[in-house]
Amino acid sequence: MNFKAAFSALAILLAGTSMALSAPIALTKTNPNSVFDGGGRKSLRIINNGDPMVNQRVTAGGFRLNTGAADIIAWCVDIAHNLSLKGLYQVTSTPFTNTFTFSETQKTNIKSLFETTYSSLDLNNNNQSAGFQLALWELIYEKSGNFDVKNGNFKSTTNTDARNFANTFLGNLGGAVTQSYNIDYYESLGYGRNNSKYSQNLVSVTPVPLPAAGLLLGCGLAGFYLAQRRKKV
Template identity: 30%
Template sequence: MLNFKGTIVSALLIGASIISQSALATPSAGIEATLTGYEFSSKKNVVDVNVDLKGSGLFGWWGGVSGDVAAGAYSGTWSNGDSFAAFCVELTQNFRTFGKSAVYTEGTFSSTVESNLTNLANKYYSFVDDAISSAAFQVAVWEIVSEKSDNLNLDKGKFEADPVWNGFLWFGSYDAESKAAISLAKTWLSGVNDDSILATGDYSLTYLKNKNYQDLVVFTSIAAVPEPATYGMLLLGMGVVALVARRRRGESIRF
């Protein structure tokens, strides 16, 4: 399934790459999309986390969300059949039923939120390859979007998240996958604005909004386009190879 994490495009295929990216680029305003399921799991085994998103009412009780929720990327398709992966932006609404389409418009994040989401993707999205890492990335997205600042901490603030507790009062234990996802999310959030941690990819983001269903964010890999000097070196190299091959063919017919 194509999830826009990207591929390495060689200079020889740059023309095809431009055509492909034009066809698969994330659509803009008024786009119809259909969520088809979770990217790395089913409804039955998606990783759950315990969240507390404070609302705007007294003590944050009104308009907030508290309890165990499913965390992880959605898979989906655009109206033209191309596939994508998206993460939930708002916890206060339900997602559109899997298999049912919805129309989204393109929104904008604040500069701080957009910068933090981009840093998160550039440094860590390439590591999202299973249900646990997908859940961790989703939790990190919720933290960044909810806090709207550089103070990213799952243990305090407007948004908090913990592993799911299986048991009653002190009798039980934390769900292992949930605990792993929260731990990984904390590690990634601590590195979002740490300049010593290098990027592993280059991503743009698209914010898709719908007044009736969860808003989504899609991260799209930006393919590297060779510099003009690279093209010159490539052509020069091809010329040298062709010259050597020609001379060898010429030498092979001498008696």
């Protein structure tokens, strides 16, 4: 196999992976008895004076789910709907068509929140996990641009510890990246009669391999190419 053929094979493999990722999937709980599966979560009251209008008590924390191929921790980015795993989901890089479209600023802020905080987050700590969920909602629903989960048109009025963690995480935005992540948005495709009901839209991440791994791959391919050239000389 020559160098060009090797890259062609790699391209075919990546294309097949991309197709698999874009296929609708059924998300399930890793523990049938609890969507949090023993992880951190807290009961909080959230208020949103925008669209959607919300003033209710919710349980905030990371969801332990399975995609059919891997276990993931997913986070709610949709306070307009309840979580229901009856229907299928679509992995998308352009959220969302069934609620409202995220701006580039929102997507950048969400990525920054993960890359400056997530690697050191104790996901089994109730206040940290709830605080991270609050911080995500703040980035999506606060319209003033001043991120503070204790004030504004989106806010939480209970649990001081979780709110303090959320504001600490939000204060890291734009700071040093501690871990790079690939972002996966999960869009509900609907369920019930004519798929007219929707589950919560979600977000999850996977760590980006360290640059050294890519460098080793590049060196290996370069070595393969040079070896093939020597054979032809």
